[in-house]
Structures are given as structure tokens and as C-alpha cells.
Amino acid sequence: MACIDRDGTLLPSGVVLLKGLVEQPMPPEDIAKHVGEPIFKVRGSLRELAAEGLVEEDGGLYKITELGRGMI
Amino acid sequence: MDPVANPQAPAATSLPRIGDPAPQFTADTTFGTLKLEDFRGSWLILFSHPADFTPVCTTEFIAFAEIHPQLRELNCELMGLSVDSVYSHIAWVRNIQEKMGVEITFPVIADLNKEVATLYGMINPGESKTETSRAVFIIDGEQVVRAIIYYPLTTGRNMDEILRVVKAMQTSDEHTVATPANWEPGKKVIMPPPKSAEAAELRVSEEDVECTDWYFCKKDL
Structure with a gap:
């Protein structure tokens, strides 16, 4: 899911994903269950969020960055 | 029509066979940039249609959207494709919602450079050199091609059969x-x-x- 628009605007679906990561890092499969979205959407969105530095991946777990926290 | 009979037609590209790994791709879609590997772990029906804003394709999109909840219960996703821009796709799916009251709940690939269509042999030059046929590739969670169905431009697909095939293959796998x-x-x-x-x-x-x-x-x- 495109969760960041061309002008860099974080879309509501991106905010939902970031908020889902506030408590703890999670793998994409758990994030999908947590936010109720299909896994393909979550993987696509995480790739976009990571490219913008809003999340980081470490050992298969995604965690929100300080930059990401500042966006929600 | 073969290239000998119609020398103007480009050579038909091959398509993946049943049992082959599904060719990987990255594509612009109405859901943003997606990779085939994003679907790993769930089944996927990757289907092509000839063009946006055409009547048979519109009936098919509505019908695919109607079976999408049943497919999701089978851990199966949908993704459409045509040689149209993402802007055309966005306008069309919005039009379907406005005029027909149906939300298109699956992504649609904007395959303007025909990259994915070529990988999957979705263009049949004897029928149309520019449009994708009504191809259906059913891909399992391990990203193996499990079934292939082709319909001509004139003939809309049968959703009951597509659902039946997915259920049949999953039953075969399980039992x-x-x-x-x-x-x-x-x-x-x-x-x-x-x-x-x-x-x-x-x-x-x-x-x-x-x-x-x-x-x-x-x-x-």
C-alpha cells in the first residue's frame, strides 16, 4: 500500500502502521495481524517507511525510529 | 495466428508453466510499488485484463471484487494488470465505485512497459498486439504457478470456476x-x-x- 505520497505526505495507512510499532518491534506477519491488513500491503508499506527512515529492520523485526515517532 | 501467417505480429513470448516458480517482479500498482514476493505466504490470483474503461473488464472487476472476501477466507489475494497507467487505473476504480457502488479492494498493476505481461506471456499477438488477454495465474504461498487460465478478449471470466479451482487445489494439497x-x-x-x-x-x-x-x-x- 502506498502509505507515503509523492510529496512525502504520510498517509493515514502509514500512521496506523507506525502507531502499531510504538509498543514493540514486530515482524511483518505480526504487524499484519495487529493492524488487520493483508501481509502484502504491510510488506509494501514497510519498504516505503524504511526508505524514508521512519522504521528500521533488524533481524526480521521492524521498529519505529525517532523520525517515525515524530510523524505520529 | 502464427508469425508465419502474420509476419507483422511480434513473436509470442513464453509463459511460465504449471509447477514453475512464478517469475518475480516489482511493479507500480494502485497500492503503490509492490513486489511479487510481498505476497509470499498467501495464494495469489494474478490476472490481466485488456484495458480500463471497457465494459467486459468492468463486469469482471466487479465480479472479482465480489469474490475477494471468499478468496481471503482461503488465504488468497487478487492482483489485476493491464497496459494502462496507474492514473487510468485510479480513475477507473473510482468510476466503478461511483457508478456501480463497488469498491475495488485489490491492487492493479500499471504495466505500461509490458514488463510483467511479457514475463507471464499475457499478450497474445494474434489477438491483440497491445492489449493483455484475460489471463489468470494462480500462484500458491510458495510462489509456484499452480494453474493457468486464458480467455479471449470477448469473453468474461467465470468467478465460480476460479473459486472452485482454488478450493480444489487447496483440498488436494491438504488431503x-x-x-x-x-x-x-x-x-x-x-x-x-x-x-x-x-x-x-x-x-x-x-x-x-x-x-x-x-x-x-x-x-x-
């Missing part, structure tokens, strides 16, 4: 059985033929198995 002609869930399934004379003897003596002959046995699941 190591095959399914007979016109099988539907709840009907008897076909047991794999015995490998040996001893197994054949055992098969015909099994209870709860309906054997016409040793090689042709059905059972309820």
Missing part, C-alpha cells in the same frame, strides 16, 4: 487427493491410484471408500 470433474466442496474426492498390487488389494477392501475399480476410488473427506 493428498485429486478432485473429479465438476467437483465442488462437500463432494467425494478421488484417491490417488495405488502404487502396487498389494496396495490395490488393500484399497478395494477399505471401508468408507467407494471403488468402481481398484484404480478408481472415491471417498468423503
Whole structure:
């Protein structure tokens, strides 16, 4: 899911994903269950969020960055 | 029409065969940039349509959206494709929602450079050099091509059959059985033929198995 628009605007679906990561890092499969979205959407969105530095991946777990926290 | 009969037609590209790994790709879609590997772990129906804002395709999109909830219950996603821009796709799916009241809940690939269509052999030059045919690739969670269905431009697809095929293959995987002609869930399934004379003897003596002959046995699941 495109969760960041061309002008860099974080879309509501991106905010939902970031908020889902506030408590703890999670793998994409758990994030999908947590936010109720299909896994393909979550993987696509995480790739976009990571490219913008809003999340980081470490050992298969995604965690929100300080930059990401500042966006929600 | 073959290239000899129509030398203007570009050579038909090959398509992945049943049992092959599904060719990987990255594509612009109405859901943003997606990779085939994003779908790993769920089944996927990757289908092409000739063009946006055309009547048969519109009926198909509505029909695909209608079966999407049933497919999701089978852990199966949908993704459409045509040689149109993402802006055209966005306008069309918005039009379908506005005029027909149906939300298109799956992504649609904007394959302007025909990259994915070529990978999957979705263009049949004898029918159209520029449009994708009504191709359906059913890909399992391991990203193996499990079934391929092609329809011509004139003929809309049958959603009941697409659902039936997915259910049949998942049933076969789960129970190591095959399914007979016109099988539907709840009907008897076909047991794999015995490998040996001893197994054949055992098969015909099994209870709860309906054997016409040793090689042709059905059972309820």
C-alpha cells in the first residue's frame, strides 16, 4: 500500500502502521495481524517507511525510529 | 495466428508453466510499488485484463471484487494488470465505485512497459498486439504457478470456476487427493491410484471408500 505520497505526505495507512510499532518491534506477519491488513500491503508499506527512515529492520523485526515517532 | 501467417505480429513470448516458480517482479500498482514476493505466504490470483474503461473488464472487476472476501477466507489475494497507467487505473476504480457502488479492494498493476505481461506471456499477438488477454495465474504461498487460465478478449471470466479451482487445489494439497470433474466442496474426492498390487488389494477392501475399480476410488473427506 502506498502509505507515503509523492510529496512525502504520510498517509493515514502509514500512521496506523507506525502507531502499531510504538509498543514493540514486530515482524511483518505480526504487524499484519495487529493492524488487520493483508501481509502484502504491510510488506509494501514497510519498504516505503524504511526508505524514508521512519522504521528500521533488524533481524526480521521492524521498529519505529525517532523520525517515525515524530510523524505520529 | 502464427508469425508465419502474420509476419507483422511480434513473436509470442513464453509463459511460465504449471509447477514453475512464478517469475518475480516489482511493479507500480494502485497500492503503490509492490513486489511479487510481498505476497509470499498467501495464494495469489494474478490476472490481466485488456484495458480500463471497457465494459467486459468492468463486469469482471466487479465480479472479482465480489469474490475477494471468499478468496481471503482461503488465504488468497487478487492482483489485476493491464497496459494502462496507474492514473487510468485510479480513475477507473473510482468510476466503478461511483457508478456501480463497488469498491475495488485489490491492487492493479500499471504495466505500461509490458514488463510483467511479457514475463507471464499475457499478450497474445494474434489477438491483440497491445492489449493483455484475460489471463489468470494462480500462484500458491510458495510462489509456484499452480494453474493457468486464458480467455479471449470477448469473453468474461467465470468467478465460480476460479473459486472452485482454488478450493480444489487447496483440498488436494491438504488431503493428498485429486478432485473429479465438476467437483465442488462437500463432494467425494478421488484417491490417488495405488502404487502396487498389494496396495490395490488393500484399497478395494477399505471401508468408507467407494471403488468402481481398484484404480478408481472415491471417498468423503
